[in-house]
Amino acid sequence: MGRSVARRARRVLRALRRARELGPRGTTSWARETLLKRFPDLRLARTALVVHERSGKSVASQVREVIALRRGPGRLCPRDYYGYALYDDRRFSFTEKQEFVSWPSERLSDKLNHAHWREVCDDKLLTYAVLRRLCLPHPEVYAVFHPGSRTYGPVSCLHTPEDMADFLRRGMTYPFFGKPVKNSWGRGASSVDAIDHARDVLLLRTGEEVAVDEYVRQVPVAHAARQHAWRFRASYDSGYLFQERVVPHPIVDRLTGGRANSLRMIVLMWPDGPRLFRVAWKAATGGSVTDHLRFEPNVGCPVDRATGRVECMVRSRGTADTAVYGLGYHGTWIEVHPDTGHPFTGVQLPDWDRAVALCLNAAVAFPGLRYQSWDVALGAEGPTILELNFNGGISQYPGWRGFNNAELRQFMRTIESG
Numbered sequence: 190m191g192r193s194v195a196r197r198a199r200r201v202l203r204a205l206r207r208a209r210e211l212g213p214r215g216t217t218s219w220a221r222e223t224l225l226k227r228f229p230d231l232r233l234a235r236t237a238l239v240v241h242e243r244s245g246k247s248v249a250s251q252v253r254e255v256i257a258l259r260r261g262p263g264r265l266c267p268r269d270y271y272g273y274a275l276y277d278d279r280r281f282s283f284t285e286k287q288e289f290v291s292w293p294s295e296r297l298s299d300k301l302n303h304a305h306w307r308e309v310c311d312d313k314l315l316t317y318a319v320l321r322r323l324c325l326p327h328p329e330v331y332a333v334f335h336p337g338s339r340t341y342g343p344v345s346c347l348h349t350p351e352d353m354a355d356f357l358r359r360g361m362t363y364p365f366f367g368k369p370v371k372n373s374w375g376r377g378a379s380s381v382d383a384i385d386h387a388r389d390v391l392l393l394r395t396g397e398e399v400a401v402d403e404y405v406r407q408v409p410v411a412h413a414a415r416q417h418a419w420r421f422r423a424s425y426d427s428g429y430l431f432q433e434r435v436v437p438h439p440i441v442d443r444l445t446g447g448r449a450n451s452l453r454m455i456v457l458m459w460p461d462g463p464r465l466f467r468v469a470w471k472a473a474t475g476g477s478v479t480d481h482l483r484f485e486p487n488v489g490c491p492v493d494r495a496t497g498r499v500e501c502m503v504r505s506r507g508t509a510d511t512a513v514y515g516l517g518y519h520g521t522w523i524e525v526h527p528d529t530g531h532p533f534t535g536v537q538l539p540d541w542d543r544a545v546a547l548c549l550n551a552a553v554a555f556p557g558l559r560y561q562s563w564d565v566a567l568g569a570e571g572p573t574i575l576e577l578n579f580n581g582g583i584s585q586y587p588g589w590r591g592f593n594n595a596e597l598r599q600f601m602r603t604i605e606s607g
Contacts, residue, residue: 232514233267239513240276251276254286263290263593271515274587288591294582297560301604302579306557310579313370314341314430325551326573328433331362333370334409335428354405357384357391364394366434369412371427373580375479377412379404380434380449395476436569438539446529448473449480451564451575452492452544453584456552457600458559463552465545466596468492469584470499470538474527488526490533491589497541499533502526503586519587544572551577559604 237248254276258265265286270276275286309315318341320327332345334353340346345360347353367379380394381404390398399407409429436442441450450472457466470490471480482489482505491500503520504527525532538544548563551574555561562581566573583592 229514230267233271236271236513236515239516240271244276246276246278254283257283258286258289261287263287263591264292265289266291268515268518272518272587273585273591274516277588280588285591288593289585290583290591290593292583292592295580297583298580301559303557306555307579309555310558310577311371312427313368313576314339314428316577318342319554320551320574323551323554325547325554326571328366328435328573328575330430330432331365332356332360332431333428334413334431336410336413336426339426339428341430350402350405350410353409354401357401357405358386358389361431362433364434365431367408367429367431369427369429372412373578374483375481375485377408377429378478379408380478394478435566435573435575438567438569440536440539441567442569444529444531444533444536445472445526448528449478451480451566452538453581454544454548454563454565455581455584456548456561456563457597458552458556458561459600460603463549463561465494465549466600467584467592468494469586470533472526472533474504482520488523488533489520489584489586491584491586492538494545497538497544499536499538501586501589502533503588519585522588539567540572547572547574 237251240246240251241248251270255265255267255270258270258275259267265275269289269291273289275281275289309319314330314333317327317330330341330344332347333339333341334347336348338348345356347356361384363384364380364382367381368375369377382392382394384391384401385398389401391401391404392398413429414426437445437447437450450470453469453471454465455467456463468491470492471482472488472490473480473485474487477485477487479485480487485505487505489503489505491503492498493500502523502525504523505520506517524534544565544567548565551563552558552561555577558577558579560581562578564575564578566575585592
C-alpha cells in the first residue's frame with residue numbers, strides 16, 4: 190500500500206512540474222486543470238466538504254473510512270465510496286460497507302470461467318445456435334450481414350452493402366432489432382420500426398428517419414468488422430445480426446412505455462447446481478435504443494430474487510459528469526420512470542417463476558461458466574433469453590447491498606476448496 194501511494198505521489202509531482210513547464214505559460218489555473226484531468230480523484234476533496242455540509246460527517250471520518258475500505262477485501266476506490274453513498278452511517282453499518290467492491294467486471298469471470306467458453310458468450314450467433322439446439326426461447330434471427338463468407342444455417346446472410354440494402358427493401362421482417370455479433374454495452378445497436386418504400390427511408394424506434402443506403406453504411410457495414418476493444422479483440426470480422434424485437438409483457442409495456450428493458454440475472458454454478466445470486470431490472474429512457482446503464486441515463490432496479498419484486502429505482506448518470514465529483518457517479522434514487530411517470534418500487538414483475546426456471550435451466554448447459562450473467566426479456570409470450578455474458582459486470586446500486594456478501598464469499602471458498 191505504501192509503495193502504491195509513493196508511486197502516485199511521484200506521478201503527481203511529475204505532472205506538477207510538467208504543468209509549470211507547459212502552462213500558458215505556467216498559470217495556476219492551467220496547472221490545476223491539467224492535474225484534475227490526469228488525476229480526477231483529486232476533486233474528491235471538494236466532495237468531502239459537500240458531504241460534511243449535507244450529512245454532518247467530518248472530513249476526517251470520511252478519510253478514515255475511505256482508507257479502511259480501500260485496504261479491505263473490496264478494494265473500494267474513493268470515487269465508489271461516494272458514488273454508492275457509503276458515507277451515510279444511517280443506511281450502512283461498516284460491515285455492510287465492506288461488502289461493496291471496486292473490482293473490475295472481469296475479475297470473477299476470469300477467475301471462475303474457463304477461457305475456452307468465452308467465444309460461446311461473446312459471439313451472439315454462436316450463443317443463439319446453442320440456445321436453439323437446446324430448445325430455449327430466444328429472439329428469432331432474421332438476417333446476418335457479414336463482409337466475408339459467414340453463414341448461419343437457413344437464415345439470409347448478406348455479404349455486400351448492395352445485398353443488405355436490397356434485403357431491407359424486399360426481404361426484412363419489421364420491426365427488428367440489430368446489433369453487432371460481438372460487442373458490449375449496446376454499442377452499434379439499432380431498432381427499426383418500419384420502412385417507407387415510397388421515400389426509401391427506415392423509420393427508427395427513436396422517431397428519426399434514415400435513408401436505407403445511409404443506414405447500411407452507418408450501421409451494419411460500420412459495425413460488422415473485427416472488434417478491437419480489448420475484451421472482444423478478434424482477427425476476424427464477426428458480422429452484424431438482425432433479429433426479432435421482443436414484444437414486452439403488457440405489464441412491462443405499460444410501466445416502460447414500450448422501451449427496451451431486460452433482467453440481468455447473475456447465476457453462480459455451485460457444485461450441486463446453479464443458484465440465482467442477484468437480479469436487476471433495467472429499462473431504457475428517452476431515446477435510448479438499449480437499456481444499458483454504463484453510457485446511457487437509463488433506469489436500474491434491484492429485484493428481490495425470491496419474490497420478483499422491485500426494491501428501488503436508480504437513474505444512471507450516463508456519460509455526463511456530476512456537479513460534485515463522485516456523488517451520483519453510480520446513479521441517483523428516483524421515484525418514477527422519467528418518461529411514463531410510473532413507479533417501479535414494489536412492483537411484482539410478471540412471469541417471475543418462469544423467468545427464474547428458464548435461467549437456471551439454461552445455466553446447466555454451460556458447466557464451464559461458474560459465473561454467468563444472463564439478459565432475459567419479459568415478453569408477451571413468456572420470458573426470452575437475449576444474451577449470455579462472459580463478463581457480466583457487478584450489479585451494485587447506491588443505497589442497496591454490496592456485491593461481496595456472505596453468500597458470494599461462501600461460494601468462493603467452496604470453489605477454491607474443490
